[in-house]
Amino acid sequence: MSDAAQNIVETDDLEQADQRPARKAKPGELEEGAPWNTIEEAFLKRRSIRKFKKKQVPAHLIRRVLEIGRFAPSQGNCQPWKFVVVRDRQMITEMEDFCAGMCKKISVPLDYTLHKKGTFARWRSETFLKLFAKWRPNTMHPIPFGAVSLIAQDRFKVFHHAPTIIIPLMDTRGIGHPQVDLGIVGTNLVMAAHSLGLGTCWVGLSSFLNDSPEWRERLGVEEPYELLEAISVGYVLGKPMENTVARETHETLWIEDGKKELFY
Numbered sequence: 336m337s338d339a340a341q342n343i344v345e346t347d348d349l350e351q352a353d354q355r356p357a358r359k360a361k362p363g364e365l366e367e368g369a370p371w372n373t374i375e376e377a378f379l380k381r382r383s384i385r386k387f388k389k390k391q392v393p394a395h396l397i398r399r400v401l402e403i404g405r406f407a408p409s410q411g412n413c414q415p416w417k418f419v420v421v422r423d424r425q426m427i428t429e430m431e432d433f434c435a436g437m438c439k440k441i442s443v444p445l446d447y448t449l450h451k452k453g454t455f456a457r458w459r460s461e462t463f464l465k466l467f468a469k470w471r472p473n474t475m476h477p478i479p480f481g482a483v484s485l486i487a488q489d490r491f492k493v494f495h496h497a498p499t500i501i502i503p504l505m506d507t508r509g510i511g512h513p514q515v516d517l518g519i520v521g522t523n524l525v526m527a528a529h530s531l532g533l534g535t536c537w538v539g540l541s542s543f544l545n546d547s548p549e550w551r552e553r554l555g556v557e558e559p560y561e562l563l564e565a566i567s568v569g570y571v572l573g574k575p576m577e578n579t580v581a582r583e584t585h586e587t588l589w590i591e592d593g594k595k596e597l598f599y
C-alpha cells in the first residue's frame with residue numbers, strides 16, 4: 336500500500352493495525368488468528384468519504400483506477416459496463432442541484448412525519464409513500480430517506496463536493512444479474528482508489544439522473560445502458576477514517592460433513 340494510503344487507514348480502531356505480517360503467507364499456510372494481510376486490512380479500513388479537498392485528482396490516477404475496474408470479474412465475462420467520468424466543477428454542481436431538486440420534490444409529499452396524525456395531509460402523505468414504495472421497492476429505508484430529507488434541506492450535497500465523479504453505467508444486456516457485476520466493478524474502482532490514498536463514496540442518490548432525459552443526454556447514457564450509481568472520488572479532507580461504522584454479525588449457515596451449524 337502507498338504511504339498516502341497508509342496514512343489514511345492508520346487511524347482506524349482495528350486491533351491488528353500495526354501487526355502487519357513480515358511477508359506474504361503461502362495459501363493454506365496462515366495460522367488461525369494471524370494478523371490481517373495488506374489486502375484484508377485495506378478492505379477493513381476503507382470508509383466512505385464525505386468531505387473532499389478542492390484539489391483535483393490527477394487524470395492519470397483516475398485512469399489507473401479505471402484500469403483496475405476493467406479487470407473486475409463478471410458473469411460469462413460479459414463485462415456489462417462502461418464509464419463516464421465527470422471532472423467539470425460546474426457540471427458536478429448542476430448534477431448536485433438537479434438531484435437536490437428531486438429530493439425536495441419527493442421529500443415533502445413523502446415525509447409523513449411533517450404532518451399531524453389524523454389530518455388529511457398525513458393520510459395523503461402515507462398513501463403517497465405506500466405507492467412510491469411499490470414503484471421503487473427497497474428505497475424507502477430510513478437511512479436513504481433521511482439522506483433525501485437532509486439534501487432537500489441543503490444540509491449536504493449529493494456528491495459531497497468531490498472533484499471527480501466516476502459513473503459506471505450498466506449494460507442491461509449483461510448475462511444473469513448485471514447489477515451484481517456493476518457492484519463488483521465499483522468495488523474494484525473504490526478499492527483501487529483507496530490503495531492510491533484517495534477517498535471515495537458510492538452515491539446511490541445519483542440515480543435520479545437516470546430518470547431525466549436531459550441528464551441522460553448530457554452524460555451520454557443511451558439504451559441499453561442505465562445509470563444506477565456513481566462514485567465520488569477525491570483527496571480526503573480531515574480524518575474521517577477515525578469514525579467507526581457499525582457492522583452486523585450476519586448469520587452464517589455452515590454445512591460440512593452432513594452437519595449444519597449456525598454462527599454469527
Ligand SMILES: Cc1cc2nc3c(=O)[nH]c(=O)nc-3n(C[C@H](O)[C@H](O)[C@H](O)COP(=O)(O)O)c2cc1C
Binds near residue numbers: 539540
Ligand atoms: C450502492 C451504495 C450506494 C450508496 N449511496 C450513498 C449515497 O447516496 N450517499 C452517501 O452519502 N453514502 C452512500 N453510500 C455509502 C454507505 O452509506 C456506506 O457504505 C455505509 O454507511 C457503510 O459505511 P462505510 O462505507 O464507511 O464502511 C452508498 C453505499 C453503497 C454501497
